[in-house]
Amino acid sequence: MNEQLKAEQIKQLLRRADSLFELKSVDENLFRAAGQVFPVYAAYETDYNGKEGYPDLLAQMRILRGELEKDGTLENRALFLDGLLGTTENVSPQLYEYYRELADMFKEVLRETMAQWGCEAAERLKKVVAHAAELHLLAEEKYQPEEKYQQEEAGAASEGVPCSGTAAEVKPVMVTARNAVIEIVDGGKYFAKAAYSIRVNGTEVLTADKTIVSLYDLKPDSDYNVEVFEGTAKKGGVRLRTAHEFVTLDVRRFGAKGDGVQDDTHAIQAAILACPGDSRVLIPAGIYRITSLFLKSHIRIELAEGAELKAFTDRERFPVFPGMLESYDEEEQYNLGSWEGNPLPMYTGIICGVDVEDVVIYGRGTINGNASKEDWWKNPKGYKDVFRPRLFFINGCRNVILQGVTCCNSPSWTLHPYFSNDLKFIDLNVLNPADSPNTDGCDPESCKNVDILGVRFSLGDDCIAVKSGKIYMGRKYKVPSENILIRQCLMENGHGAVTLGSEMAGGILNLTVEDCVFRHTDRGLRVKTRRGRGKDAVLNNIIFRNLELDHVMTPLVVNSFYFCDPDGKTSYVQSREPYPVDDRTPSIKKLVFEDMRCTNCHVAAAYFDGLPEQKIEEIVMRNISVSYAENPKCDVPAMSVGVPKSSRRGLYAHNVSKLTLDNVVIEGQDGEAYELDGVDRCEKNV
Secondary structure: OOHHHHHHHHHHHHHHHHHHOOOOOOOHHHHHHHHHHOHHHHHHHHHHOOOOOOOOHHHHHHHHHHHOOOOOOHHHHHHHHHHHHHHHHOOOHHHHHHHHHHHHHHHHHHHHHHHHHHHHHHHHOHHHHHHHHHOOOOOOOOOOOOHHHHHHHHHHHHOOOOOOOOOOEEEEEEEOOOOEEEEEEOOOEOEEEEEEEEEEOOEEEEEEEEOEEEEOOOOOOOEEEEEEEEOOEEEEEEEEEOOOOOOEEEHHHHOOOOEEEEEOHHHHHHHHHHOOOOEEEEEOOEEEEEOOEEOOOOEEEEEOOOEEEEEOOOHHHOOEEOOEEEOOOOOOEEEOOOEOOEOOOEEOOOEEEEOOEEEEEEEOOEEEOOOOOOOOOOOOOOOOOOEOOOOEEEEOOEEEEEEOOEEEOOOOOOEEEEOOEEEEEEOOEEEOOOOOOOOOOEOOEOOEEEEEEOOEEEOOOOOEEEEOEOHHHHHHHOOOEEEEEEEOOEEEOOOEEEEEEOOEOOOEEEEEEEEEEEEOOOEEEEEEOOOOOOOOOEEEEEEEEEEEEEOOOEEEEEEOOOOOOOOOOOHHHHOOOOOOOOOOOOEEOEEEEEEEEEEEEOOEEEEEEOOOOOOEEEEEEEEEEEEEOOOOOOEOOOOOOOOOOEOOEEEEEEEEEEEEEEEEEEOOOOOOOEEEEEEEEEEEEO
16 A cells, blocks of 8 residues: 555544544543554554554454453444444454454454344444445344344334334445445345435435435545435435545546537547546536547546437547457467457447556446447448447456446447456446347456446347357466356346356356346346367356346256357257267356246246256256246247247256256146256256
């Protein structure tokens, strides 16, 4: 951490410590000890005033923990927990080994407090618990108080007194200097179970009917109390503190006009390049015509309400990313451009980043690719030299957030993170016409640690398509897409809601889809693989749970014979006879589907087709109901040779080593509910 950032952090912590000293109801001796515990005090005195004799922070917390045995009032416990969170949140790099003990100490004291003080403690500690959740201290535990507390809670609720045990949980998702996102946890999937009034510091700012809610027009370095009401009843709340901001650069002061006519690319790019760290580039209301904008590290870009970045469609205006460049020593390669899993030349993205980190693009504005059938969507398969641009393309980037904005009319894939890690896509609208070609919503390719949260997709291809390169890229780099979490999303009108492949030669590991709604898509899960993808093309630990599917043609499809590429219909790819397992053979390991309600299905309940020489290792289906539309369409459940069209077909499983069916209810099918062929072991409890 550089000295400027460290000094600024200390200033912020001092302000926080000062606010605690305003409390008057706390035991004086304990309060004095808590003041010493605060990491800012010890850090500031030791590093800047050169004082000695301060024990390390963990030792201080242990001492203060012992003091609670002498005077464990609710006020003192609340203060201790707050001080402990401050220590945990701001622990210096050399003290990371203490984090686990600090977290365990927090959980222990919280349990004791809840057991002793019950509903009163719950109400008093809501902000502390929310802050702990933000620090991931409570990610694995649900605090269920003792019977005494549950009785008190019931009594309080009957009297109309809000209590955290019955309230909706409110979690912070992200906070910058100017905006924040919260999640209302009330059991809803994308849509909240009620229309909530959101109050910020006592003033109503919006009404929300979604579980993921964005807040704007905040000020830097400020404390906010966010409360969620249903009618007059408070359902929950969370406290937030916005981040520091050094300066705002308004693009109009750099020459951008936003009149829908002038090319504003250079003016906005100048503002981005001139923006110092921890600062904001502001794009106010207006229509800004652009080609490609290139990101830089450590900045925030806000698209204000009414702001639209509207792309030109003239090819000659766009730079080109070469597909692959050979290094000077002819030993390494530098890959920039990509098209469908191969290193091929492409026009640069409308928003483009290469090897940048710590970037947030947010706001209520729009990024409009402006594509149509008159330009980018005309003859979409006819490009041989340079391929269509993405709307948002990042390559080799880290810690990037795209939040709030509407992304529409993309020339090809809309959001394409490529060999990038630690990414968040939050509360977006990704909208393309239903007949637009190859306009996938979000395609993480060889990416790690990706969160897609509260996003609405409606487009002309797959809503989310997770990839890891075609044969060359997968074999050379062996970088899987892994640790991907998709939550609270709405996916409409696409070919597949969540697709894996078909370019997945590097593998896809640890993907979870939960609390989502799929509507009017061809398929829910769509696995596309085939012989030739290779031994590194491993799918494992794929989990779908707590989902609502309506008018999805076939909810679950695993297709090991996908007929893409020029050789897609050859006997090697399509033969149902076993081939030798070799370096070209992909594998599918464990897939889990649970708590899914599928209504108005059309073609089939599920279609699983594994390779005969390398069967799907395990499929678990639990608590799933399937019913069919009154007038179902007839189509193929999977795109491979020899698959017949069907309507109201049940569950088909072919070449599966282990299949578990636990409370899987299929109603209204034509023919058998379960067609099992080449399934070695089936555990059925339906």
